[in-house]
Amino acid sequence: MIDDIDLTDLDVFARGFPHELFTTLRREAPVWFQPPSAHTPGGEGFWVLSRHADVTAAALDAATFSSHRGGARDGGGTLIEDLPSGFAAGVLLNMMDDPRHRHFRKLVTPSVSPRALATMEAELRERTATILDAVAERGSCDLVTDVAAELPLQAIARLLGVPQVDRHRLFGWANATLDYDDRELGQTSAKVQAAQAELFQYGAALLAEKRRCPADDILSAAVHGRIPSDRGGDEPLSELEQQMLFNLLIAAGSETTRNSIALGFAALVEHPEQWRTLRDDRALLPRAVEEMLRWASSTPYNRRTATRDVELRGQTIRAGDKVTLWWASANRDEDVFADPFRFDVRRDPNPHLTFGYGNHFCLGANLARLEMRLVFEGLLERFDAIALDGPIEWTRSNKHTGVRHMPAAFVRRTERPS
Numbered sequence: 001m002i003d004d005i006d007l008t009d010l011d012v013f014a015r016g017f018p019h020e021l022f023t024t025l026r027r028e029a030p031v032w033f034q035p036p037s038a039h040t041p042g043g044e045g046f047w048v049l050s051r052h053a054d055v056t057a058a059a060l061d062a063a064t065f066s067s068h069r070g071g072a073r074d075g076g077g078t079l080i081e082d083l084p085s086g087f088a089a090g091v092l093l094n095m096m097d098d099p100r101h102r103h104f105r106k107l108v109t110p111s112v113s114p115r116a117l118a119t120m121e122a123e124l125r126e127r128t129a130t131i132l133d134a135v136a137e138r139g140s141c142d143l144v145t146d147v148a149a150e151l152p153l154q155a156i157a158r159l160l161g162v163p164q165v166d167r168h169r170l171f172g173w174a175n176a177t178l179d180y181d182d183r184e185l186g187q188t189s190a191k192v193q194a195a196q197a198e199l200f201q202y203g204a205a206l207l208a209e210k211r212r213c214p215a216d217d218i219l220s221a222a223v224h225g226r227i228p229s230d231r232g233g234d235e236p237l238s239e240l241e242q243q244m245l246f247n248l249l250i251a252a253g254s255e256t257t258r259n260s261i262a263l264g265f266a267a268l269v270e271h272p273e274q275w276r277t278l279r280d281d282r283a284l285l286p287r288a289v290e291e292m293l294r295w296a297s298s299t300p301y302n303r304r305t306a307t308r309d310v311e312l313r314g315q316t317i318r319a320g321d322k323v324t325l326w327w328a329s330a331n332r333d334e335d336v337f338a339d340p341f342r343f344d345v346r347r348d349p350n351p352h353l354t355f356g357y358g359n360h361f362c363l364g365a366n367l368a369r370l371e372m373r374l375v376f377e378g379l380l381e382r383f384d385a386i387a388l389d390g391p392i393e394w395t396r397s398n399k400h401t402g403v404r405h406m407p408a409a410f411v412r413r414t415e416r417p418s
């Protein structure tokens with residue numbers, strides 16, 4: 001029953017994304033107002049867009065659907081809970097509107113361009129081999145901590161110029177912030193506050209280092225670059241913008257890709273014929289990566305705030321209303337994907353919205369795709385079969401669909417390709 005749905009009750013998301021519920025919404029109430037509940041932050045309801053066409057249209061119309069704020073609201077941002085304006089909203093690259101967002105993004109884009117990534121590929125391939133050889137040796141592992149978390153962490157450390165020895169500290173801090181294992185939406189905890197403080201301190205020291213000694217990395221580009229100022233001329237990013245970029249990249253760069261790799265792996269286990277298809281035709285790997293991304297949809301939604309009154313499918317959204325765009329639901333839209341609940345490594349076309357859409361399209365999409373390709377290439381090279389070796393433990397969050405632990409086992413290839 002639609003009346004019973006509460007998208008802010010994290011228990012609804014405690015065993016993966018609630019696809020059934022969104023299938024109902026897409027069919028019966030594609031522009032739906034989630035009424036306030038015991039869990040909704042600030043006791044405030046919000047709009048829920050679940051169809052591909054509406055989600056893409058809203059994401060493209062950033063003037064009406066702001067990532068920063070709208071109406072008389074003080075805070076805003078891209079989470080259901082309001083984040084303070086001037087600290088997170090309006091300061092984080094992903095919670096900023098054009099034109100400043102566009103200038104900021106232009107500054108850091110070259111660091112993750114296909115050309116820049118090409119120079120990292122050989123190193124990342126070697127890192128992947130080390131990670132996978134270690135688990136091949138043992139025959140089993142925790143797929144999340146031993147494999148899926150490792151490559152994205154090593155890659156983001158490399159991208160940010162963070163010493164590799166520190167990567168697990170960063171990971172622990174980011175995890176504490178992103179997983180709601182000890183709190184409800186809009187709440188914080190002593191663990192979260194301590195993690196945020198340590199992450200902040202670490203970032204501040206790292207940025208100071210980049211100011212003194214610029215290197216060839218994304219933070220140095222952010223620290224030393226200049227963007228057009230509102231007052232004319234140009235200016236550097238504020239220290240807070242630089243600091244929040246560091247936080248954003250640690251979180252965005254590690255968690256989402258890890259979850260896509262882990263859930264992609266689980267999908268291949270669940271569909272062994274798809275694993276075999278891929279093993280027999282490796283040329284399908286880029287398509288398979290897109291299908292794993294669609295299937296996992298590791299970022300379920302992002303929020304916008306309406307900047308003006310707007311009509312959508314007969315509903316009136318008012319200036320200042322919260323509007324959530326559910327990428328994970330759009331990725332199962334029956335109007336766009338043939339047989340959307342079939343996992344198909346040959347799927348083509350596959351216009352999934354896993355990386356978002358429009359001006360905030362994921363900055364790290366090329367990196368995430370490369371990491372996934374390397375991991376699955378490595379798995380296919382080494383193993384005849386893959387399996388789950390126990391129950392998977394889901395992350396409790398409506399912001400990240402993912403897993404904390406996934407016991408996995410492998411059967412090694414009897415022959416390695418020459």
Ligand code: HEM
Pocket residue numbers: 067078093094095105112248249252253254256257258260293297298299302303327353354355356357359360361362363364365367368
């Ligand atoms: C499979 C992995 C990933 C997924 C599913 C994912 C998902 C997303 C989504 C949905 C958005 C759009 C947010 C919005 O419209 O409000 C986004 C933006 C962003 N992502 Fe990713 N992401 C992934 C990997 C990465 C990586 C590896 C990085 C780091 C290099 C990264 C950095 C960013 C940044 C900086 C933005 C903000 C871009 C902007 O606002 O212009 N992401 N991501």
